[in-house]
Amino acid sequence: MRNLRPWAAAALAALALAACRDTDRSPLAPNEPSFATSSSAIYDQVEFLGNPLVSEVTIQKANHDLYNRTQPYNTATFAPQTGAFVTGVAGRPQAYANTIASVLYPDMLVVDTSKPGSTAGWLSWALANGYGGRKLTDDVVDIALIAVFSDLLSPVGASCSPGQLPLCTDNVGANDRAFSPTFPYLATPNS
Known part of the structure; x- marks a missing residue:
């Protein structure tokens, strides 16, 4: 009986891994490559996060799977959804939505x-002639809220001033733990 336990555990693990495979995926976006390695193994891209909050907030939920498996340069498909969020939810003019979308796309x-x-x-390359990238200390949620809802870049249709409630801050000042040197x-994660 003891000799069967490792085999049973291995069989259950293999079955669990096979059950986790998502075989009912929507087709890839046009011109989207499939990634293969020299060993002929094919990997599915299951998540795509370039700029923070773009996919989580501005892309319609029904399109998240397609978005997560696309490429950063798929601007024509998704920038209009981001623009629609900026005009529809944030109430900003179309010209402002176009500016925000042009900064966030390609989404990298x-x-x-x-x-x-x-x-x-984050976004300093576009908004402040800076280096770009993203520091660990960047409050990307506040930066995104300020860009979309505040009067920092344009007063037209703005809901608040930078860093002010209700829409221009998440009201979280900093990490609750220090970064490692x-x-x-x-x-370190909370436990």
């Missing part, structure tokens, strides 16, 4: 290494 973190590293920050630099 942009880093301009010709700029001083001290100017690094060594790689991977993230704070």
Whole structure:
């Protein structure tokens, strides 16, 4: 009986892994490559997060799976949904929505290494002629809320001033734990 336990555990693990495979996936977006390795193994991209909050907030929920398996340059398909969020939910003019979408697409973190590293920050490449990228300390939720709802970039249709409730801050000032001085630099998780 003891000799069967490892085999039974292995069989259950294999069955569980097979059951986790999502075989009922929607087709890939047009011109979307499938990623293969030299060993002929094919991997499915199951999540795509370039700029924070773009997919989670501005893309229609029904399109999240397609968005998560697309490429950053699929602007024509998804930028209009982001624009519709900015005009419909935030109540901003179409021209403002177009500006926000042009900054968020293609949906990838942009880093301009010709700029001083001290100017690094999410969206700084577009909004402040900075380095770009994203520092661990960047409050990307507040930055996104400020960009969409505040009067920082335009007063037309703005709901609040930067950092002010109800829509221009998540009211969370900082991490509750300090970042580590060594790689991977993230704070220790709460337990």
